[in-house]
Amino acid sequence: MSKVLIVDDEKSIRVTLKAFLENADYTAEVAENAQEAKVKLKQEEFDVVITDVIMPRISGMELVEDVRASSPDTQVIIMTGEPTVETAMEAVRAGAYDYIPKPINKDILLKTVGQAAHIKGLSDAKRRLERINQNYQSTLEAMVERRTKALYRAVRNMVSLLSKVVEMRDLYTSGHQRRVGNLAAAMARELGASQEVIDDIRVAGYLHDLGKIVVPSEILSKPAILTPEEMQLVQSHAIYGMRLIKEVELPDIISDMIYEHHERLDGSGYPRGLAGTEIHAEAHFLIVANVVEAMSSHRPYRPAHGIQAALAEIRSNRGRLYQPEVVDACIRLFEEQKYQLDDTMIQVNLTFGLGAAASVDNGVRAK
Template sequence: MAKVLIVDDEKSIRNTLAEFLRKEGYEVETAEEVNQALALLRVTEFDLVITDIVMPRISGIELLQQIRQSNPDIQVIIMTGEPTVDTAVKAVQVGAYDYISKPIVKSMLIKVVKQAIHLKGVTDKKKLLEYKNHQYQKNLEQLVEERTKALHNSMQSTIMVLASMVSLRDAYTAGHQMRVGNLAAAIGEEMDLAPSMVEGLRVTGYLHDIGKVTLPAEILAKPGKITKLEFEIIKTHAAQGYEILKDLRLPWSVAEVIYQHHERKDGSGYPDGLKNQEIMMEARVLIVADVVEAMSSHRPYRSSLGIEATLKEIRENSGILYDSDVAEACLRLFERSEVDFVISGDFAKTNFVF
C-alpha cells in the first residue's frame, strides 16, 4: 500500500485530505509543520508528500529542498492558497512532481496523487531492476574470475608435475628447465613480445627437455664425453618431448616449439634442419635461452664454461646460428645485468614464476 504524508498547518485541510486518500486505499500520515514532517520522513518510507507552501516558520518549498537532498525518489506535490506562476515554477524547479491550488478539488487531487504514486512505482521498479542487474553483473564477474583462477591453478600444477617428472631421471635437467623458462621469458619481454607469448615461453622453457625422460639414465648422468651413438640417442628427446605433450591442451603451441628447440638458423640443427623463419618465433627465443643456460652452468661431464664464453658464443653466432633479434635482446639483458637466473645449477634456487 502506498504511503502518503500530508503537511499543512490547517488542521481541517489535513484531516479532509487524509480522509479522501484513505478512502482511496492509501496509508496516510499528517504533520502540521515542516520539522514534524522531517521527523516522520526519517522513520517512515513515504511514496508521496503533499505539502502546503505557506506555513509558519519553514515553507513547503524548503521542505521540498530538504527532501530532495536526502531522498530524491519521493514524489512531492505542492499546494497553496495563493497560486502564482512564480511559485509553481519554483516548486517544479526544485523537484516537485506537480502543483495544485486551493481550494482542493477532490477528483483533481486523487487524479494527481494516482499519477504521482504510479510514477514512484515505476521509478522503484527501475531502480530495483538496475540494482539486480548490477548485482548479477558483479556475481558473474566474480564467477568468471574464480573459474579463471581455478583453471590457471590447475594448469600451473599440471605444468609443475610434468616439469618435475624429469627430475626423477635427471635432477640437473629439472633445474635447467626452470632457468631456461625464466630466461626465455626475460628475453621475450626485452623483445616486447605480447604478454601471453612471454608466459608461453616460460611454460615451454619449463617443459622443453621433458623428452629426456625417455632416455637411458646412464646416458643422462654419464660423466665425461659421450659417444656419437649416445648423442644420436640424446637428439631424439626433442621429438619425444613433442610426442609426450602434443595432446596437452594449453593456450600455447608448447609441443611444436619443443620439437624445434634444437634447430639452428643456418639449418645445422635437429631434428629437421629447419632454417630462418621456418623456425617458430618462440623456438628461436628458446634456442638462445637454452644455449646460454647450458653453457654457463655445470654439466655432469664438464664444469661451467663461464658467462663470458657463453656471451661470446651468442655474439659471434648472432644471425648465423641464432636469430639476431633474439641474440641482441639476450645480450642487452646481460649487459644491464638484469638476468638473475641462477647459473650454478642449484635447483632449490630456481622457482616457477607465473
C-alpha cells in the same frame, strides 16, 4: 500500502485529506508546517508528500527542493489556490511531480496521489533490482576470482609435474629445463619483454624437453655417440613436445617455442630447418638458453664445458646460428650482472592472452 505525508497550515485541510486518503487505503500522516514535515521525512520514508505552497517561514516550493535532495524517489504534489501556468511551471521546476488546485476535489486528489504512488513504486522496484544486480555482480566477481586463482594453481602444478616427469626419466639432465626456462626468461626481461611474454618463455623453458618421454631412457642416457636412427629419435622430441603441449591447449606460443628450440638462425637446426624470421621471436631466447645451459653442464657422453665455453660458442656464432640481440642480452647477464644458472621452479600465472598485450622487442618480429 503507500504512505503519504500531508503538509498544510490549515487544520481542516489536513483532517479532510487524511480522511480521504485513509478511506482509499493509504497510510496518511500530517504536518502543520514545512519544519515539522522535514523532521518526519528524516524519521521515516514516505512515498508521496502533498504540500501547500504558502505557509509561514518555509514555503511549499522550498520543501519540494528539500525533499528532492534528501529523498529523491519520494514524489511531491503541490496544492495551490491559484492554479496558473506559472505556479505549475514553478512547481515542476522545483521538482514536484504534479499540482492540484484548491479547493481539493477528492477524485482529482486520489487520482494524482495514485499516479505519484505508482511512480514511487516503480523507482523502488528499480532500486531493488539495482541492489540485486550489484550483489549478484559482486558475488560473480568473487567467484570468478576464486576460480581463476584455482585455475592458475592447477596450470602451475601441471607445468611443474610435467617438467618433473621428463627429468625423472633422464636424471643426467635433472634441472636442465628449469635452468633453461629461468635463463631464457631473464634474457627476455633484459630486453624489456612484457611480464606475459616472460612468463610464456619461462614455462616453455620448463617444458621444452617434454617430448623426450617418447625417447627410450637408455638412449637418453647412452654414454656414447648415438647411431643415426637413435639421433633421429632423440631429435623427434621437439615435435612430440609441441604435439603434447598443443593437446593441453596452453597458449600457442608455448608449443611454438618448444617446436623451435633446436632451430638455428641460418636454417641449420632441426626439426624443420627454419631460418631467420620463420622462427618465432620468443623461441630465440630458448634456443640460446638451451645451448648455454647444455654446454655448461655435464652430459652422459661428455664432461661439462663450462660457462665460458658456452658464452664463447654463442659469441662466435652470433648472427649466424643465434639471434644477435638475444646473444648480447645473455652475455650481459653473465658478464655484467654475474647471472648464475638457477634451477628454482618459479611459479608463473599463464594469462592465456588475457593479460597486457604481449610484446618482444629483440629485433626479430614474431610471425
